[in-house]
Amino acid sequence: MEKITIKKINQTFIKRQRD
Known part of the structure; x- marks a missing residue:
């Protein structure tokens, strides 16, 4: 879990950093 x-x-986090 x-x-x-x-x-x-x-x-x-990765999506926010890439944006």
Whole structure:
């Protein structure tokens, strides 16, 4: 469960950094 949350947050972080 924790891994999924980290993955979701990581994806959002990467998307925000790329924008």
